Amino acid sequence: MYGRRASQLLKEVDSCEAGQLVPFNSDVFDQVIRECNEHNTQFQSLIRKMVEQNLDIETTRNDDHYGAAVHHLSLLRNKRCLMAYMYKTEISQYNRAEVIQSFRWKIGPVLPHEIQEKLHFSEKEYFKNHSAAIKSYMSEMDIDLTVDMVPPKDPYIQVRVLEDIGEVSLGEHSISLTKNSLHFLRRTDTEQFISQGLMEEFLE
Numbered sequence: 039m040y041g042r043r044a045s046q047l048l049k050e051v052d053s054c055e056a057g058q059l060v061p062f063n064s065d066v067f068d069q070v071i072r073e074c075n076e077h078n079t080q081f082q083s084l085i086r087k088m089v090e091q092n093l094d095i096e097t098t099r100n101d102d103h104y105g106a107a108v109h110h111l112s113l114l115r116n117k118r119c120l121m122a123y124m125y126k127t128e129i130s131q132y133n134r135a136e137v138i139q140s141f142r143w144k145i146g147p148v149l150p151h152e153i154q155e156k157l158h159f160s161e162k163e164y165f166k167n168h169s170a171a172i173k174s175y176m177s178e179m180d181i182d183l184t185v186d187m188v189p190p191k192d193p194y195i196q197v198r199v200l201e202d203i204g205e206v207s208l209g210e211h212s213i214s215l216t217k218n219s220l221h222f223l224r225r226t227d228t229e230q231f232i233s234q235g236l237m238e239e240f241l242e
Contacts, residue, residue: 040077040112043069044119051123051134059137062158067123070116077113081106135164142169143184146230184229195225198240203231 043066054060084106088095095103124134138161141149147169154162176183203215208227215221215231220240231237 040073040108041115041119043073044116047123048119057137057140059134059153059156061156062161064158067120067158070120074113074116074120077109077116081109081113084109134161138165139168141165142172145233146184147173150234182226193225194222195228196220196222196240197228197232197237199231199237201236203236 046066047063047070050060050063084102085095088098088100088102088106093100093102125136138157141153142165145153149157149165157165172183197220199215199217199219199221202217205212205214208223213221213223215237228237228239232239
């Protein structure tokens with residue numbers, strides 16, 4: 039049945055919570071692409087047949103015309119479903135590309151393994167290029183867009199390390215960040231670790 043595979047993709051994203059990412063279904067996605075190619079081949083074949091018979095494709099209403107219309111409309115429907123799977127459209131509020139972009143701000147330039155497993159290889163490249171563009175802009179403008187948009191009351195905070203991070207360089211100094219250790223650090227130095235779940239702000 040035409041469109042069944044494309045509908046399966048939309049059912050998957052329809053059950054996804056806002057801001058979450060379902061694993062990219064490469065198998066079904068590729069099947070829909072192949073179905074689109076098949077529709078296009080059949081459509082072109084029927085149109086070519088009508089032209090060879092010297093029929094006016096604008097006014098002729100025969101079996102070939104209706105067959106071509108079915109393949110054309112099926113192709114358009116599949117394309118809309120593929121777009122809805124990847125981007126926000128009138129038939130889907132799910133925006134896979136937007137969710138992937140948000141990871142750069144919430145997590146940082148390196149995605150954890152459990153998120154990478156959900157991405158298509160092209161999405162990994164998309165995230166990599168998106169991160170590179172942000173890094174290039176921040177370097178050119180000499181501004182860090184990943185820190186708090188509202189200036190904090192205190193530039194330093196006390197944090198507790200949740201996982202062993204090891205020796206890291208913070209500014210001109212090196213520090214050993216071991217699990218459960220407490221540190222008084224600049225807020226800007228802790229943002230990335232906190233967003234990755236490696237640290238938390240320690241409030242006494």
